[in-house]
Amino acid sequence: MNEPNVSSFLAYLLDPNENHGLNSVFLESFLAPILLANRESFKELLIQERVRDLSKNSPFEVNVQAEITVELELEGGRTKTRDIDILIEIYNGSDAVVPRYAFCIENKIKDGAIAKGGRQLFEEISGLANYYAGANDGFSAAAMPAMAFVFITPRKSPRAVEEFGELNRELAARSWDIPSFHLTWGPEPSGEAGSVPIAAMLNKTLLEEAAGNIEPIYEYTKHTLKSFLAFIKSDFQSYKEEKTAVTERKDYGKPVSQYYREVCEQLEYDRDYRTAEIRSRVEKLVYETSGKEIRKNTLADQLTVCIVNNRNRRHYGVGDPLRDEINLLYYPSENDRKTVRRIDLNRPPVGIPIYWRDADAEGGLGQCLLTDLYPR
Secondary structure (H helix, E strand, O other): OOHHHHHHHHHHHHOOOOOOOOOOHHHHHHHHHHHHOOOOOOHHHEEOOEEOOOOOOOOOEEEEEEEEEEEEEOHHHOEEEEEEEEEEEEEOOOOOOOOOEEEEEEEOOOHHHOOOOOOHHHHHHHHHHHHHHOOOOOOOHHHOOEEEEEEEEOOOOHHHHHHHHHHHHHHHHOOOOOOEEEEEOOOOOOOOOOOOOHHHHHHHHHHHHHOOOOOOOOHHHHHHHHHHHHHHHOOOOOHHHHHHHHHHHHHHOOOHHHHHHHHHOOOOEOOOEEHHHHHHHHHHHHHHHHOOOOOHHHHHHHHHHHEOOOHHHHHHOOOOOOOOOOOOEEOOOOOOOOEEEEOOOOOOOOOOEEEEEOOOOHHHEEEEEHHHHOOO
């Protein structure tokens, strides 16, 4: 499941008009932190300290769209398009064309997919404003819907926080009164308190249903939600990655990548090592630790995963470039694939690319320079 698939599934869960049996329960949970943080802008959608009923039986009409393209104007009369992952529009009974409220959602499931300094977030909300300005001939500023921007990332990494901060700086520079909110899929690894992650919202929905506090959810939806929660918990790793890790724990006591990490921690920086020597050290460590001989293909495959500028690592489930635990080695020259060096992520080598699997990139190969990502 890639990022567009995850966005489509989230849009499906958020839509009270879909046949998942959730009605508007999850939509209301999702919007709650955004609305409660901006009560004045969205007071019509609040009653006391909760979100009003947004179901099909309410006075509001909800329209959820995935993948909507907007256009913004650049200098010199040029135009540019941006794709918004999810758009939630809320109409009241008298609104004919322009919604009363609009929530623009940008979703990222991998840190590496966050554009660095590309103004993507601001351009999406700017394009959305243009989208509504051209909605009908009689449009006026007073008819503009109250908008909010929601940025979803796996966690609040430095890269995600910087990109979100850039959006807020752009909005402030133009005095645009558009609330923005940063949500995460899962909890922060540090346990740091913050906004409720989406995984917790989904878990709460299942618990509320089990306790009889909300209407019964379709069995199919419950099973799908549980699988989706497991996917979130795995940091959106593929089934292949999960299966490989489980098999290696069973065979060797822990994933082979951890053995490579232990070996690499004994290496010096700025010194050349032969790949055959690295494999030999790992092979010996696995045998000493587990009493088992590691399969040669497993040994070779995991070395490929740990070398950041090996293009073939995309074939072994590396879908996120910011995997510190496996970003261990690099080829000083991609023309010599038998010589590697240990990476210092606090002082990454200049001019060295990092590759990963990205279904949306040309050839399925995501790439950038190590120095674009590190130090964090």
